Amino acid sequence: MVIAARPVGVSGYGLVVSDALVQARGLRKSFGAFEAVRGIDVDVAPGEVFGFLGPNGAGKSSTMRMIACVSPRSAGTLSVLGMDPGSDGPRIRARIGVVPQLDNLDAELSVRENLEIYGRYFGLPRRHVREKATELLEFAQLTERAGDTVEELSGGMKRRLTIARSLVNDPELLLLDEPTTGLDPQARHLLWDRLYRLKREGVTQIVTTHYMDEAEQLCDRLVVMDGGVIAAEGAPAELIGRYSTREVLELRFDPEHRPSAAALERHADRVEELPDRFLLYTSDGERTQGDVVGAGFVPLSSLVRRSSLEDVFLRLTGRTLVD
Amino acid sequence: MSAPTVPAVPSVWRLLPAGSYAGRARMMMVRSATASRRTWPAFVSGFFEPVFYLLAMGTGLGSLVGDLPGPDGQPISYAAFIAPGLLAASAMNGAVFDSTYNVFFKLHYARLYDSMLATPLGPVDVALGEIGWALLRGGLYATAFLSVMAGFGLIASPWALLALPAALSVAFAFAAVGMAATSFMRSWQDFDLVTLAVLPMFLFSTTFYPLSVYPRWLQVVVECLPLYHAVELMRGLTTGVVGLGLLGHLGYFVVMVVVGVVVASRRLETLLLR
Numbered sequence: 107m108v109i110a111a112r113p114v115g116v117s118g119y120g121l122v123v124s125d126a127l128v129q130a131r132g133l134r135k136s137f138g139a140f141e142a143v144r145g146i147d148v149d150v151a152p153g154e155v156f157g158f159l160g161p162n163g164a165g166k167s168s169t170m171r172m173i174a175c176v177s178p179r180s181a182g183t184l185s186v187l188g189m190d191p192g193s194d195g196p197r198i199r200a201r202i203g204v205v206p207q208l209d210n211l212d213a214e215l216s217v218r219e220n221l222e223i224y225g226r227y228f229g230l231p232r233r234h235v236r237e238k239a240t241e242l243l244e245f246a247q248l249t250e251r252a253g254d255t256v257e258e259l260s261g262g263m264k265r266r267l268t269i270a271r272s273l274v275n276d277p278e279l280l281l282l283d284e285p286t287t288g289l290d291p292q293a294r295h296l297l298w299d300r301l302y303r304l305k306r307e308g309v310t311q312i313v314t315t316h317y318m319d320e321a322e323q324l325c326d327r328l329v330v331m332d333g334g335v336i337a338a339e340g341a342p343a344e345l346i347g348r349y350s351t352r353e354v355l356e357l358r359f360d361p362e363h364r365p366s367a368a369a370l371e372r373h374a375d376r377v378e379e380l381p382d383r384f385l386l387y388t389s390d391g392e393r394t395q396g397d398v399v400g401a402g403f404v405p406l407s408s409l410v411r412r413s414s415l416e417d418v419f420l421r422l423t424g425r426t427l428v429d
Numbered sequence: 430m431s432a433p434t435v436p437a438v439p440s441v442w443r444l445l446p447a448g449s450y451a452g453r454a455r456m457m458m459v460r461s462a463t464a465s466r467r468t469w470p471a472f473v474s475g476f477f478e479p480v481f482y483l484l485a486m487g488t489g490l491g492s493l494v495g496d497l498p499g500p501d502g503q504p505i506s507y508a509a510f511i512a513p514g515l516l517a518a519s520a521m522n523g524a525v526f527d528s529t530y531n532v533f534f535k536l537h538y539a540r541l542y543d544s545m546l547a548t549p550l551g552p553v554d555v556a557l558g559e560i561g562w563a564l565l566r567g568g569l570y571a572t573a574f575l576s577v578m579a580g581f582g583l584i585a586s587p588w589a590l591l592a593l594p595a596a597l598s599v600a601f602a603f604a605a606v607g608m609a610a611t612s613f614m615r616s617w618q619d620f621d622l623v624t625l626a627v628l629p630m631f632l633f634s635t636t637f638y639p640l641s642v643y644p645r646w647l648q649v650v651v652e653c654l655p656l657y658h659a660v661e662l663m664r665g666l667t668t669g670v671v672g673l674g675l676l677g678h679l680g681y682f683v684v685m686v687v688v689g690v691v692v693a694s695r696r697l698e699t700l701l702l703r
Contacts, residue, residue: 137703171703174547176543176546176547176701176702177702177703178702195551196451196549196550196551197549199546199547199548199549200548200549204547206543206544206547208540210539210540210541210543210544211544212460212464212539212541212544213539214464214467214468214539215460215463215464219463223456223459223460223463224544224548226456226459226460227453227456227545227548227549227550228548228549229451229453229456229549255467272547275548
């Protein structure tokens with residue numbers, strides 16, 4: 107008897123069934139005539155840290171808001187924790203944690219109260235949130251500041267408190283929208299460490315960022331977004347291997363004696379011309395540097411570095427990420 | 430195979446968007462109560478305003494005015510005449526302040542509601558929670574003011590006990606409509622309109638003198654104002670002149686509550702869930 111009359115894995119409700127915590131097919135979001143997300147497919151597996159990488163306006167935050175069930179989708183299918191955000195919003199939100207792009211801590215409450223009251227919104231009992239708050243203050247290294255008001259905290263502390271707050275309901279899925287934007291390097295490293303700990307505890311994370319180093323540090327897998335569509339998808343190293351060379355030679359010239367990109371092209375696999383420098387893509391940066399100097403070019407400075415996601419983005423879109 | 434079961438939804442909630450109510454509006458009030466521990470001076474000042482009015486107008490102006498005809502035509506002291514008016518007005522003022530300025534700030538500056546909607550709370554929880562807090566605060570003020578009235582001997586009837594739930598209805602109605610109005614406001618300039626609506630109402634809704642001083646056409650205008658119904662309701666109860674007409678006044682507030690809550694919830698939905 108033949109039963110498979112419809113494609114395997116597709117249920118009668120039109121939702122694609124899989125193990126993915128988040129699954130989107132042809133997902134779109136428009137605001138009037140403007141289309142912020144223009145049909146994306148995404149699968150996020152349990153336990154992984156998944157990244158949305160792209161410049162401001164790429165559609166990352168709109169996608170995150172749809173996954174967080176606070177923005178109705180315009181078209182396509184979306185399932186979060188196996189449920190439809192359109193009809194199961196409150197049930198999904200009960201099981202996820204959200205770190206928004208801008209801190210929206212409660213300025214009228216103390217640091218500790220921010221955690222406790224937030225837990226109460228989830229319907230958690232008073233005694234439970236009290237213990238949970240103590241644990242989370244420790245996690246966020248804010249135990250000493252428990253009684254302070256939010257205003258008294260530094261930017262990094264506020265960010266850590268926002269992340270701690272997002273964990274109050276022990277979420278299975280954590281959504282982090284630009285978690286370290288505006289933080290100094292020290293604060294960023296502390297945050298990354300906390301996110302890494304969560305990953306080890308098995309918390310699935312979705313991160314948006316426009317920082318390449320952050321994406322490389324945090325993400326198991328990521329998609330590069332640009333203009334509301336996905337330009338590429340893969341693990342950071344995989345993307346670099348696919349879209350860039352092993353090394354990059356950066357050359358700066360005196361504006362008076364700046365050669366044309368075409369003149370440099372025969373020394374490298376590919377040349378990108380930026381306003382202030384040339385990027386020469388090559389498997390061996392040192393040798394290319396020797397070739398270029400040998401050919402009579404006199405750069406003001408030169409630097410050999412490994413390829414990064416920045417180069418992937420440049421290759422895919424022709425633009426740098428952070429202008 | 431059983432069909433997916435849909436929980437029965439009471440008919441009034443069908444006016445509101447699906448999934449917008451988690452039944453936890455109380456938690457918003459827990460939040461407001463916690464926050465108010467730090468801002469208690471502002472909280473306390475709301476009590477003194479009507480008391481100052483009562484002292485200044487009731488005793489000061491009252492000594493010049495003498496007695497005025499009460500709801501049933503019997504003369505009552507000027508202080509006994511304006512006290513229920515001030516009670517109604519303070520219920521209105523407290524509710525309007527909480528549901529307009531405070532809500533606008535939390536909506537557009539503190540982004541407080543955005544953070545709440547990342548939890549199972551929905552726009553209806555937010556609307557009911559904020560309105561509920563304004564109501565609780567109004568109730569506390571009304572209780573305090575009624576005690577002051579009793580202390581001054583301005584309460585003539587045990588019916589005055591019902592002035593407390595009446596004050597709550599008035600506060601509920603103004604908070605609901607205030608929050609609905611706030612959801613349409615774009616900048617602080619729009620709040621001049623609130624003052625423009627509230628101040629004349631406070632002065633002319635028979636708070637300080639009876640309706641009979643106006644020409645007939647102005648009487649009709651005043652009779653349409655919500656605060657007029659609040660003042661008449663309170664005055665009937667504190668002077669003990671009770672009739673079925675008071676239920677009519679109450680009906681006015683029931684309509685305000687329903688319209689206010691539905692509009693506020695729907696507007697919050699559009700503003701917050703883009």
